[in-house]
Amino acid sequence: MTLTPVSSWACHGGQLTVHDHAADTTNCTMRFAVYTPPQAKDGPVPVLWYLSGLTCTWANVMEKSGIMAHAAAHGLMIIAPDTSPRGEDVADDEAYDLGQGAGFYLTATQEPWAKHFRMDVYITEELPKLIAEHFPADMARQGITGHSMGGHGAITLHLKNMDTYKSCSAFSPIVSPARVPWGKKAFEAYLGAPSPVWEAYDATELVQKRQSDTTILIDQGEADQFLNEQLDPALFLKMCRNHGQAVTHRYQPGYDHSYYFVASFIGDHIAHHARVLNA
Template sequence: METVSEWTCFGGDLSVHDHDSETLDCSMRFAVFEPPQTSEEPVPVLWYLSGLTCTWANVMEKGGLQRKASELGVMIVAPDTSPRGDKVPDDEAYDFGQGAGFYLTATEKPWEKHFRMDQYIMEELPSIIRSNFAADMRRQSIFGHSMGGHGALTLALKNPGHFRSVSAFSPIVAPTQVPWGQKAFKGYLGDDEAAWKAYDACELVRKQQLDTTILIDQGEDDQFLDEQLKPRLFEEACREVGQPLAIRMRPGYDHSYYFISTFMDDHIMHHAKALYG
């Protein structure tokens, strides 16, 4: 692991690191915010998964998470959204290829060699965090935005008990039913739509519920709300099976980090309550 950048922030430390990923067969970059409490003892870890086209920088530079994470003693890890590099296949579209990993394991060529973001986040990167930071890996939670909200929901539902809490901003909750997800799943997973359901939060929650309340914030003026996000589908699925869900529709807010930063403190407090409960 190589440290690329490092800054002091709200009494804690924000750092950016590169490493060679065996899972993804390329170099990967991630960021970590360590609160000041790590100087005394290991602290719980909150994973943040970003959306299409994003990197670690979007949330660390625009999300406004450091103040509350510092106050509550929560480490936040922000992985990249996909494998990257000259040897990694790509697509000229913003919503497929590099920057659009969709937190799944691809099975189709040429993507299957590198695009294994779910394995990377659940297995390889946690090992690196455990070995290099004052992280209490017995206490982990996860949240994300848009494609990253999809990742947070699906990883939590597929690994019950692993994360103490889960939340999302503007998540893609039904990717098998919307253009973003259908395009990505067809490219990464092929034509078998049955395989797609393993990465669809609406499908997953009907089979596996969590013993924690899922928190979702969604802007009512989000330009992707009706075509790509469809949060009411997830609300309906949760209601059918009794999954606790708090979904908050926010008038006037869009899909941007202005929206995310407005409610970031709420989400960090939601997770800190579970992590320290």
């Protein structure tokens, strides 16, 4: 499979590279970034997937979070996919929380979204093949994390692919999308009217049926402007307790939903994954 180089920078002894490729799953050109740590000079390194939130691209986490310094210290490769298909022929919406930039890490079944919006399949099947082919990645040691909509993606993809993603964490995740405005809007557009199909993309529903043997780390800002309406984790945490899913959930006083928050605790999350992936 062919990659088209877009950009490359040396960083913390490693290399940040950005690539385009023609994606079969999303039927469009997709862009993603890879941070390869200096340890990769000596052989394949573990992989940590970072899924971004609404309106974001690969650039937000790489430019704003300081993730590469921590990845270099622990020898982790960071993969940052885009948040949706993009392009002139890709369906879109004028609102920020639907369409391009708002893929919600699912497979759409409704028009006009179904042709392109298959981000879960892209991330779990097509893109890993590219990574394995072109980068010094140890695909037997993978973890997954993300922010907001990407936190939703990280937890749901972990619970559905526990053998693949050995570790999981999230910043301010949408853990009950079927119950909050962001999720309801996206699910109805992409998946149709409320139905059991929604449950496959809702972490609160999934954790009642599937529990992993790793601890999920979740950080949440107490001053997050979306906390009560869009992110309320109470039901998810209750279901984790009731069904035996280990979770470390931390409220961080004074922090909001921004990348200032992510940057403040990204080191803890990288260390959380490194303890599992480097064991």
